[in-house]
Amino acid sequence: MQTGYILLATIAVPLLAAVALVLVPSRYPNVVRMIAVGTGFVLFGLSLYAFFAYQVSSGKDFQFELQWVWIENVGFLGDNGITLHLGIDGIGAPMVLLTGIVTFAGTLISNKIEYRNKDYFILLMLLVAGVFGVFCSLDMFFWFFFYELAVLPMYLLIGVWGSSSVFPTFSRTKEYSALKLTLVLVGASVPIFIGIFATFVESGLGTFDLPTLWAYAEQGGFDPNFQKIIFPLFMIGCGVLAGLWPFHTWSPDGHVAAPTAVSMLHAGVLMKLGAFGIIRLGMQLMPEGAEFWMPALITLGTINVIYGAISAMAQTDFKYMVGYSSVSHMGYVLMGLATLNPIGVNGAVLQMFSHGVMTALMFAMVGVLYDQAHTREMSLFGGLSQRMPRFAAFFAVAGLASLGLPGLSGFVAEFNVFVGTFQTYPALGALGVLGAAITAVYILRMFAVAFFGPANPRWDGLKDMSRFELAGGALLIAFILLMGVFPSPFVDRIAETVLRLPSVS
């Protein structure tokens, strides 16, 4: 059964949970935890249902559609001016699933938060509602509304529950990182804002409904010159959230300072909002603008891959390494999108999902270690695999997926991106492969330094993962394996939709 209420529930459930949490007195932290994990579970179930009940080749552009008029025929708004229009296509479906997985894993991992855990979960739920909202919205107003909503709680989540990093010569306080992340991301939404205004005025349709605007765009409604001016606004505005070089610097700092579950959600899911925005607002609204600007995007994406990988190699802090590897891996997404051929875009969307679960797992594992050891300096560790065998195994899966080992999700995604890139820009494709090689270097080096070798007696007291951490990690691994071994549920859904994108050929 397909009903838009499923998607509505993915947005409403976390919002209602936030309201419920407000009403719970803060002296019952366990009730708070139960509500949070319960909500995570429900969301996981809903997203799983939405993903598997999505029908391939149904002939419809969007499934699970729901359209509620919010405001129409007032002021400059015409028919269907602002509507709560929800629906997913083959790109939205895996993203919704990803959000459900990471949210559930994140609430499980956050179980150990003690300090003001009520406030923490309220903000986390707002974040989750925003993310689901972006992936489900088919209305430009609400798309942007949820996009901003996903950024809003970050400042407090990092500032209150985050951790500062102290390096020999400088330090990055959590306040600094929180402010940097928030200001950069909200600043990046300024060009999106302007792009939305301009698009609305140019179309003259009086509606923010995206399918209506897409149809208008496909009939050649938007002047090519207009598209060339507006597309970069969306590309850069959304690109910043996707970690686009040279605007990526918020990402390592912010992700490192954030508490574990927030890093998981932010690197795992929120960065995908940026790439998703480039598809929805950029490629679908401004196909000719996309064609014009894609050489720039693919160049930047390649720089992302190489620069991120080299930076990751230079890190001595676990979390900074993972943070830079996210920048590098998001580069593959941008490269894939910029190829504008079916296989490359396919790979990009696969990579969005793959990187989401993989990086969430990595951040979760770093969190497991940091919470006990209170340091993330790789060289201080050694022989961790003897003390914490399960932890080491989980981390290894994440690392191997990240360097693209066949059988795990990363391979499927990156392979598609490379094939797509070689078809259009062979030289850049070669650089992309080089990036994957560098990834192998820093991942394997990390294993050698921290996990194997002689055990450092200082860490004799470390315990392996708790039940909740184990459950969260296992959930993520299950999907890394699923996509690596049996990618067809993903590929079927994505490929069909990618072929329908106006700029892809």
Place this chain on the structure above:
Amino acid sequence: MPSELNLDYSLLTPEFCLAGLAALILALDLFVPQFKREYLPYVTAVGLLAIIGISLGWVNKESQFAGILYIDNYTSFFRVFFIATTIGVVLMSAQFVQDRLRNPGEYYALLVLSTIGAIYMAASRELLTAYISLELLSFSLYILVSFAKFDERSNEGGMKYMLLGAFSSALFLYGLSLIYGSAGSTFYVDISASFANGTSGFDLGVLMGLALVLAGLGFKVAAVPFHMWTPDAYEGAPLPITAYLSATSKAAGFALLLRLFSGAFMPIADDWQWMIAGLAAITIVLGNLVALQQHNIKRLLAYSSIGQVGYMLMAIAALSHDTASALLLHMSGYVITNLAAFTCIIAWYNLTEKEEIEDFRGMAERAPLLAAGLAAALFSLSGMPLFAGFFTKFILFQAVASEGFLWLAIIAVVMSFVSLYYYLMVIKEMYISEPAEEGRLSVPLLVNGLAVLLVAGVFYVGIYPRHLFEAAQEATKFLFV
């Protein structure tokens, strides 16, 4: 001018009631010694609530009093708007006035009287009536700003406000006389008619008149470069009066501007659009940039409100029915948000006697509800979603962009982003910094209730403001007939 004067005094019933209420409050304070002064605000609030009920009787009716006051939906909208604002301010004053000020009767009576001035600023369609209403509001405010008699800052602020206010009134009057000289009438209808064929060639008198009118009104609403009094008056005034200044005094200025420019000056839009657009641009930029450096919460909100005035001026620059309704929506959201912010700030001040931004340290630990309310209000002012600011700014900026002022909308979006920084600085103190002292503070139930109510209003405007927007649309329909 209408040939036959309609002198139907019943149209003005709500204002008569307001005047009666003011007299009653004064009388209670002066002549009934056994009456407990702490009940005054509640008597005032109940009275005002009843008058809102009476005002609703004129919704969807269109009539005018002697051609000078129009009682249409626009007036009804602002009747409810201003009286409701005054109720909010009266309630948040209750404890503050009792603890810190003398003569509560005069305080509340002046608030009520100033409301009459604000309403008539929205209702008048004749230059001199508009001017007199403006002065009624201003004079009440001059007294109220300096009401903390033994506080030097209050005296200083009141003095500056009065001197500059008198100066700007003179500019405004001079402008009006130039317009009168050119148009031959003080009635908006006649002015509009006389300009209908455009001013023949370059008319320096009209241009000067417009510039002077704008300068005078720009002072009242605190547009840059006429804003100099604002930070001092805001800082010096008793806190609830600061709230009142930032809410009613600004909204009334815009009610007048909207009525005046749409009713009288629409035919010569080319002459003034660029002036207001320029004013709007520098107001937005300067207000937000200077706010970045403030350490006092009142001065911070003073500069932030200057920035907000800039956003609202954009709607006058790009004047049309669409921007007018968007302006009313934004103004409603802004006023509710500001009242919510001030309710929390006043409650915090009552408990701690402090008003520097760094004094809000650890507010989330010591008074979580107030901190949450203030955070919601500040996020709303910076234009974050779920809160009023996002929706109303989106609608306002889009309306302005749709009228061909995309460049103004771009400035507004950029500066709105800048504003996030200084709001975050307050939120940082409240939530991230450690409290200076330990221990929960107990906040009176009424204050908590008021804060919750206002924050609920902020959410209402931020999530589903359909009915408010439609009311704004109805209210502004008559402006452009």
